[in-house]
Amino acid sequence: MGFNVDDFFKELEGGHVLLSYKGSITTEIINHALDVVEGKLQEYNEDAKLRKKVYNVLVESLQNLYHHIDDLPEDYRDEYESRFGVLVVSRVNDSYKIATGNFIKSEKIKYLKDKIDKINLLSREELKDMYKFILNHQKISDKGGGGLGLVDIARKTGNKLNYVFHNFNNDYFFFNLDVFVSEKSS
Amino acid sequence: MELEPINIEGTPKTPSVKFNAEEGIIEIKGRSIPENSIEFYKPLVDWLEEYKKNPLDKTVVNIQLEYFNTSSSKCILDVFKKLEAIHKAKNEVEINWYYEEDDEDMLEAGEDYESIIRIPFKMIEIVE
Numbered sequence: 001m002g003f004n005v006d007d008f009f010k011e012l013e014g015g016h017v018l019l020s021y022k023g024s025i026t027t028e029i030i031n032h033a034l035d036v037v038e039g040k041l042q043e044y045n046e047d048a049k050l051r052k053k054v055y056n057v058l059v060e061s062l063q064n065l066y067h068h069i070d071d072l073p074e075d076y077r078d079e080y081e082s083r084f085g086v087l088v089v090s091r092v093n094d095s096y097k098i099a100t101g102n103f104i105k106s107e108k109i110k111y112l113k114d115k116i117d118k119i120n121l122l123s124r125e126e127l128k129d130m131y132k133f134i135l136n137h138q139k140i141s142d143k144g145g146g147g148l149g150l151v152d153i154a155r156k157t158g159n160k161l162n163y164v165f166h167n168f169n170n171d172y173f174f175f176n177l178d179v180f181v182s183e184k185s186s
Numbered sequence: 187m188e189l190e191p192i193n194i195e196g197t198p199k200t201p202s203v204k205f206n207a208e209e210g211i212i213e214i215k216g217r218s219i220p221e222n223s224i225e226f227y228k229p230l231v232d233w234l235e236e237y238k239k240n241p242l243d244k245t246v247v248n249i250q251l252e253y254f255n256t257s258s259s260k261c262i263l264d265v266f267k268k269l270e271a272i273h274k275a276k277n278e279v280e281i282n283w284y285y286e287e288d289d290e291d292m293l294e295a296g297e298d299y300e301s302i303i304r305i306p307f308k309m310i311e312i313v314e
Binding site: 135 | 199221256257259286287289301
């Protein structure tokens, strides 16, 4: 049995869910998700500092997702619409968890895995230096941040980036990234 | 040639902007979180390129952002680089970086820019 996106999605929906979505990741969906989560954080009377951090990290996670989705071939279109992705924001213990998932071409995995592993090894100061280096030296791409997104997320949360590549078929994997924002991130 | 002022209203994803060559005022306020920031910032950077040719003796820059994404961060650096050039040409450039109470991430973001462009920033905490 190969990887099943629906089962994976159901699993993600455990715990206290603020928002869950699977489908095409569009600008409208991003705007909607940001509104919903911002509203809920206010409703929970969450501390302003944590609220801002969660919002910031959510913006970055969603835009990373938006810019890096690989579409499956046409013959999967009945099951997965184009720009298909998964988003679940939930409260787990004293943290907010932002889980995203998207298809990615197999050949891109090594680059992405190396990048995340490298980020996960860095200290707070090293992340700051890396951020500043990329900001000042790398050309901005048509995708936007030019590789700053993950560094920014790691820096703001103070937590490791948790990821899994689920084997979907020979050419594609499903990339799941879990990001935790907690009080101690502040 | 007069350099026409820029006045842009803020939206939930883009900041309000006030650039005025006659008053020497550059202001960016609010949220800057669009998916594609270049589109929004290109006219601002172009304006500064013009302003740079004939700036006032003193330019006051007020940056007061609630949120900005990494896509905007490079564009904001482009804005600062133009201001750095004006400063280097022996004109006074005062940069006020506002951040909300306890928002250490935003304070740190200001310090990042300050260390890259080497004009001293005034860090101003907005206490509610």
